[in-house]
Amino acid sequence: MSKHKNILFIMADQLRWDYLSCYGHPYLQTPNIDRLANMGVRFDRAYCNSPLCAPSRASFYTGRSMFSTGTYWNSFPIKVTDWTIGDYLEPLGYRCLVVGKTDTAPDLENMSRLGIDPESKIGQKLRHGGFEPFERDDGLHPHYLSQRRPQPNYNHYLRENGYDHPNPWQHHANSALDEHGKVISGWYMQNNNKPANIDEEHSETPYMTRRAMDCIESMGDTPWCLHLSFIKPHWPYHAPAPYHEMYTKDEIVPRLAKESEKDNPHPVMDAFMRMRGSQHWARDEVRETVIPAYMGLVKQIDDQIGRLLTFLEEKSLMDQTMIVFTSDHGDYLGDHWLHEKDTFHEPSIRIPLIIYDPSLEADQCRGIVNNQFVTGIDLLPTFIDFAGGKFVSHRLEGQSLVPFLHGDKVGDWPDFVVSETGYAGRMARHYLGLEPWECRGYMVRTERWKYILWEGFAPQLFDLIYDPNEFIDLGQDPKLENIRQDHESLLFKWMRHRKLSAWRDDWADTTIGPFVEDEIGILIGYWEEGEGPQKKP
């Protein structure tokens, strides 16, 4: 009997692609993730479908691009008609579960209208991005009485372990103590060089890793797809000892920014640079204080992945489990005088993506680097392919990466990549005086160019060969009008192929007209009898 196949889909939150040693970070060593890369394929040009948590995750979970899912910003639901991972894998015998963050909101309006009880089995899944919530926890629990974000199990766990506070997530895991023993908040970056007010083993990343192990152990002989979705290194950028001081300000990479980027910037960039967070990140002391903590949080994830790999080896699961490591989007960390994400510079939209496929067919590709343009929507088709399911062409907008894992010839892989954004939830909207639905941008990058269409503004354009760090916006260069038009056309064509139907599009057998008119007896405006149906030419 051949062993069943599992999928371990690991995501870090807001992890830049270049903060791993296998992606070239000069100081941050991530040997466990690197080991995974050596066992699998490392995709060097992977992009998120949208540089924001909920939209990007909606794309990962549905295999559909951001505006196709309708997840325009955080808190926007995945529509109940957008099928998620479990819809494809459960019919193949899988259980699909989440430990950690999904940041998905339930489509309560349609659930109510369609009579779907949120507490029913179907309702539960729809509320959690299609996953069974083994331990759903989106992080970010500043209040212990929030209506918006219920208290996590993690708080109960902490209290059981002696962290005696109504909200130990805030008071312990994401706060520090000052020199007088007073609790100071990890939300403020000036405190991020101090250790979290918690033992490392009780902090969020090891906790979630152990919960993932619990989940895997509980699966027995059932095939599973587990989404282990870490809450870090997303802000609050607060690391427990010893990770808070593992790196110094001498080990951070220089800011990727030029003073000239502040001169006459694109209006949308200008608005983002004006935001308070960007203003703070523009100060060197902020980078020197926070980035070592960010690196520590990544290092902690790497250590936990090491534990997890050992666990899988001990359980003899390595030869039957696909392991994916990725992130939902990046983090500017002050590059280009920006903070957070939302816009389309590489630090914001490029993500790590490593896939280990245990199959024998993948042996010839172990340790290789793939340079194709791939995005989050390619993962679900990959999972379906790995699990032996069928690609569903009227819903899935991505393509399976399995051929790249096996070294198979791939026909017409796209030579461009698209990412989309909405920024209605940002102060930038107010600086620009826009209505929410006007705050949209679309990026198409090809081998050489990155073209960005901003609704209501001039486009941006970067030459990635002569200006790989994206310091010079050529969006107004009159000599490059043809380049911009070509890329706009490419984007338009791509957009015309959003998959919006609830029915298959490979429906040759339903062609009305001569093929089936004998069967259904419908004759569309013909003159004589006796000519007989026309045959397919």
Add this chain to the structure above:
Amino acid sequence: MSKHKNILFIMADQLRWDYLSCYGHPYLQTPNIDRLANMGVRFDRAYCNSPLCAPSRASFYTGRSMFSTGTYWNSFPIKVTDWTIGDYLEPLGYRCLVVGKTDTAPDLENMSRLGIDPESKIGQKLRHGGFEPFERDDGLHPHYLSQRRPQPNYNHYLRENGYDHPNPWQHHANSALDEHGKVISGWYMQNNNKPANIDEEHSETPYMTRRAMDCIESMGDTPWCLHLSFIKPHWPYHAPAPYHEMYTKDEIVPRLAKESEKDNPHPVMDAFMRMRGSQHWARDEVRETVIPAYMGLVKQIDDQIGRLLTFLEEKSLMDQTMIVFTSDHGDYLGDHWLHEKDTFHEPSIRIPLIIYDPSLEADQCRGIVNNQFVTGIDLLPTFIDFAGGKFVSHRLEGQSLVPFLHGDKVGDWPDFVVSETGYAGRMARHYLGLEPWECRGYMVRTERWKYILWEGFAPQLFDLIYDPNEFIDLGQDPKLENIRQDHESLLFKWMRHRKLSAWRDDWADTTIGPFVEDEIGILIGYWEEGEGPQKKP
């Protein structure tokens, strides 16, 4: 107590805009529809959102454009997340019912996945385009044992009235008798000059009209929105006596076509011209035989509308009932050497649209002609407006026409109109050797120009000032490249604003950042405490 308001939404099937006397037909007199136009507003530049039954109707019923609904062709469902008329009007106390055709297919795949019983109250509505099926009948019942199209109540009615055949729809209502008394099929157009094998009062149009009256009578004091959706003058083009001979070949308008249209035509037009129906309609004898029957079927509808208006008067409902008369799309009837619809010449996409609003506010506009570009998706917002409901900006893509009915100032009404098509179900696809999802076209017309983007082919372009009959395709004219680019940009911009979200887009109160961070306690990467939240500028 003010009377409640009703909506009578009448649709003819495949009725060209110009086959009514109020729209200028020189021979076909339609005094009852004209009377409605004199009591209301006649929209002279109304277009369908797609020139095919199911896609066009999906747009009428959802207020959303064709590709937004995902109804790419007949048999493609309206997604369960696409809200329909009843979803908006029922909360206002309305019952929304259909008598006649909707041509909507149920989204069974999602219903099954979401656990919605097709026989439940919600399931029933989802199966019938959102209407309560007072008498759903899509017409076209060539077989009496069809699995695809269940037998209509109409067949029982006919048998009760002495039409003794298993399928009297076919054998009587849509067949004739030859000179030997043998039944000959109305599907074949050579027979359409003979009277249907049925008494006029039992034919489809009067039957549906009486059923509409039954429905209205049964409503009592409940506000209603009734969709009376005639099956004619759609093929089979078969009229009962005396309508079959009310018009002669001397009373048909000349064919709108030039021989030059056959010289080096656009590939898509070429493929459609090659289809058997087009070949038949290219023969003059076909036009001379069928168009008089088509005119008779329209005349019959007009007479029935006269009955219906009298009925509403007798029931004292005229002062509380909005009455709409429209069609789902046109019919080439051999113009441009084409038959049917699908492509974008005016005979195919232009529709009649007359709206009578009983309100006092509409008195100043009675009998006027409106020349704005309007489409099927503007009706649902009109109904909501009339019924006192609220426009829902994240789902509805059209706009209320009520301001035009009341003579109110209208701000920024679009100066262009878009229609979309798919032709995967047509033989044209096979002539062109395309995959189903490649068979798409998009039209944008402005005051002067009609630009058509055909996926995979050169565009079409018509100058509607110098060539109002669309005989000269300027799609390749090098001098007009700028015009084509401008229209392509317009189309692209329009397409970027499809409404695909399941959540509101006027969500100022949910803006993350300084507005709500006090409330939810999330602070995005700030340095110091004590600066206080940033205020909206």
